[in-house]
Amino acid sequence: MNKYLRRALAPLAAATLGLTLLGGTDAVARPIGWTAAWAASPQRPSEGFTANWAEQGFSRQTLRQVVRVTQAGEQARIRLSNAYGTSPLRITGATIARAGKGAAVEQGSVRHLTFDGRRSTVIPARGHTASDPAQLTVGAEESVTVTLYLAETTGPATFHAQGFTDSYRADGDHRADVSGRAFGEKTQSWYYLAGVDVTGGARSERPGQGGVALFGDSITDGFGSTSGADRRYPDALADRIDRPVVNAGIGGNLVLNDSAWYGERGTARFERDVLDQPGITTAVVLEGLNDIGFYEAQAAGYDRPTYFPAPRVSAAELIAGYRSLIAQAHERGVRVVGATLLPLGGSDHYGAHAARVSDEVNEWIRTSGEFDAVADFDRLLADPADPERIAARYDSGDALHPNDAGYARMAAEVARVL
Structure with a gap:
């Protein structure tokens, strides 16, 4: 590290200490x-x-x-x-x-x-x-x-x-x-x-609560939400719960591979962007669609250099990445919530391989018991008539990213399982 x-920047489990001086010539230091x-x-x-x-x-x-x-x-x-x-x-x-x-x-x-x-x-x-x-x-x-x-x-x-x-x-x-x-x-x-960072607020005086870091890609970053309105899914969660919330999303980020455009792989940046945030006691992991979707987009011939030479990622490889994140969090005393991958049918990330891997990964997230809790965004946002697709009322228009209503629905689910 x-x-x-x-x-x-140590988390609440080993609280970050700053120093401030009390007034007077005999000033003494007290922790912040x-x-x-x-x-x-x-x-x-x-x-x-x-x-x-x-x-x-x-x-x-x-x-x-x-x-x-x-x-x-x-x-x-x-x-x-x-x-x-x-x-x-x-x-x-x-x-x-x-x-x-x-x-x-x-x-x-x-x-x-x-x-x-x-x-x-x-x-x-x-x-x-x-x-x-x-x-x-x-x-x-x-x-x-x-x-x-x-x-x-x-x-x-x-x-x-x-x-x-x-x-x-x-x-x-x-x-x-x-x-x-x-x-x-x-x-x-x-x-x-x-x-x-802040100190001295009412929430910080409530022991055992701690902050929530939402870790992920463009869906966590807020793509598809109303610009300038603070309606990303982390914002919607902060409006619902009496705990601090930080957004650790990077649009285009992947769990397993680095990208010159979209940041270091999730398993490498998780410590810096989540665990080293002061006061964080819970992490929510929602990442992996790009690991499987960039390959599909590239194979389909979408002309976007940002996809780079995208490898074909298996469910086992992605699960190994999640296990790395879980181990890192637990080593620091941080509770970790696993979120299922959203439906991606009809998007440029969709294909036979992505559909199969997404289903396998989501079933593992739901049933393995390796996460401390599960937020099932896949079932929550799916179109009942076509579960491979995000429901129209939650779709921002690209069949991949939610709109404001979809982000609010996701926030309600996370608030339920925290």
Whole structure:
């Protein structure tokens, strides 16, 4: 495990401890129990995603990103990732604030962030860092902005491709602006920002609850949901349960194979993106459709280079991948819920091999007893007249990804089994 993550991001089972000083000349240190209130899984820069700034990076620009936290708190910190950087990344300055409309922030809420007491910091290539605590009261399901001023040329940026919400860019230093007028450009990805943690909220005072990390691919990431409306399946779950929820999905991700476009394989990134999130006690695993579906799409001649040379994956191989995730979670004291693969009939991921493997894998998830609980999305979202297909009322239009109603239905199922 990355040394920084061992030091700063252990889950609730071995609670992360920050240090803050109480006032006065005889100040003493007391521990801070951080809880991940929002997260995004880092990806390497890729020119394959349209309308993003990852390949070109930033220079003398301010980047303002809006995220919705799922836990109330009285203090906040941010986590930044240069995981795929090939050179050190200098953050000239950063702020956090309660969000207003668009790129604007709430008057009086801007807080300058420090890193080991300084307003600037340098993150080494392939490194990570966390800010010091900032006094900022936020509510659960409230949006905050994180604003980074990047005075020096960054080079290609570690990012999260599919944010499905607007991020903003301005020339010059606008980190403390309340107005959003300077932010004339926008895109729907997140850059360098890997997490927002809080402490001091009501939920964090309830022992034994802990956070829930939803791990998966584009279905977890929120593809097909209404953009800018926070209606992804993790958002819908956060609305239903009195526990923090973080989204550890990457669109196109696979359990067993790395992809230059869609991130490291699930078995490799699970520790970083789930187990090292502070306060996480439960993981929900929904991944595998791309492992079997990319092969079918490639075999059918779909002209998408993102499918790369897709291997033919068996049910036994995919089950071995799930067993690796379960073992990793249990070793860290994290409960793991297995979710069955959604129906994929009629999509570009469908074919005889994918149908057979999906059925075999789903039956194993339901009956093996190896997961601590099961969320049966396959049966939940299937068309009763054609169980190989997702029901029309839950289909976003591609026969693969749910719409807002489908994501809400999935959230209700997870809430039931937690």
